[in-house]
Amino acid sequence: MLTFLLTATDENGKRDTYHVEAENAQDAYNIYKSSGFTEILLHDDDASALVVTQILVKNNAKCCFSPADLVAFRRLTAFGEFLFILRKRFHHFLWLLILPSMICFYRWMEQSELKMSDYILILLPVFGCFWVTYFSESQKYKKMAASGYWGKWQAVLNLIPQQSEMFPDVQLASHAACALTGLGRFDEAIELMQPFNDDPEIPKWMFLSYLSDIYSIKKEYQQVLGCHRLAYENAPENPTVQIDYAFVLLKYGTDIELPKKLLENVKQLHMSELIELFWFQAYGLLNLKSRKYREAEESFLIAQKGFEDWSAGQPGMHCQFDLCQGYLAIVAAELGEKEKAEKLYQQALPRLKALDEELIMDRYSEAIT
Helix, strand or coil: CEEEEEEEECCCCCEEEEEEEECCHHHHHHHHHHCCCEEEEECCCHHHHHHHHHHHHHCCCCCCCCHHHHHHHCCCCHHHHHHHHHHHHHHHHHHHHHHHHHHHHHHHHHCCCCCHHHHHHHCHHHHHHHHHHHCCHHHHHHHHHHHHHCCCHHHHHHHCCCCCCCCCHHHHHHHHHHHHHHCCCHHHHHHHHHHHCCCCCCCHHHHHHHHHHHHHHHCCHHHHHHHHHHHHHHCCCCHHHHHHHHHHHHHHCCCCHHHHHHHHHHHCCCCCHHHHHHHHHHHHHHHHHCCCHHHHHHHHHHHHHHHHHHCCCCHHHHHHHHHHHHHHHHHHHHCCCHHHHHHHHHHHHHHHHHCCCHHHHHHHHHHHC
8 A cells, every 4th residue: 555645625625635545546536535525636646655655664654744744845945944844843842942941040030141052052942953954864865866867976876875764775776776877887777776676565667667767877768668668568557657658758769649648548547746747748748749839838838837836845856847948949949939949948958968868959959950
């Protein structure tokens, strides 16, 4: 069973966020719909729910934040997290105020001024929240992940923890494998991922998705397509798998009909708020390949706006924002809006170069000439 986060409105009109255990995202949605809830918003797809479940298991299911807090955290900057924790967790540090309060009372009775050490003690709760935020394992993970999204592979290896009390081993291994591949150590990357191939806790489609990332960095695009084809055969009803397969078919292949069918199928399913953005991104690429440039522009803009909303707390979403910018540059070039196209392209270019997105850069060069 996986643990999903969703927000829904009950029969009394109260809207709240809940944990729900289910086999997949569709079941999670249907459980609450059959219980009379309306306006259901999924916050997790099967992949993110699996990560959440593994994190809860790894931490013995102990979590001091509510489901609504966990959802809010996903979009916060580090400073936003600090203010959030300060507001939510301040009472956990109130015991630290007992001693400084006694000191203040003593100084007042003695009619003497507060010393520097007194001020430090008074501010200890704030320092505690600051430490929890900026030196937490999650912040270190985000810094490591951000390095990967800029192609700084050695930095990823330097920052990745050997062991983690929070993040699943396969997730960390995937980051390390991508970094090793980026540094030309492909055999080591495959060897690192191999133990997870037969892990019963990791769905086959998810392992294949991690594997495809490695082949993508190595630029073995047929292997990427093969991984996603096998993932689709393993989980044909999974919306995430279908969107990913459609996207790589459009990016690396020539077929348009199968991606179109996959995206139409997914549209009939219940998608999480983030996966829906990837649907629009894939649909934009479908329209671009079909030379429906205005429709492509509309889809990319919807996806990009959503990625921007998520980018503060998720380094990967800022990367997706930049990739959409690259596709929008191609669309503008095809529409003859060359000045706009060049402006968009120059904004996306640092990311495109960092990740060596040769297919996007070559396609732009073709469209602009």
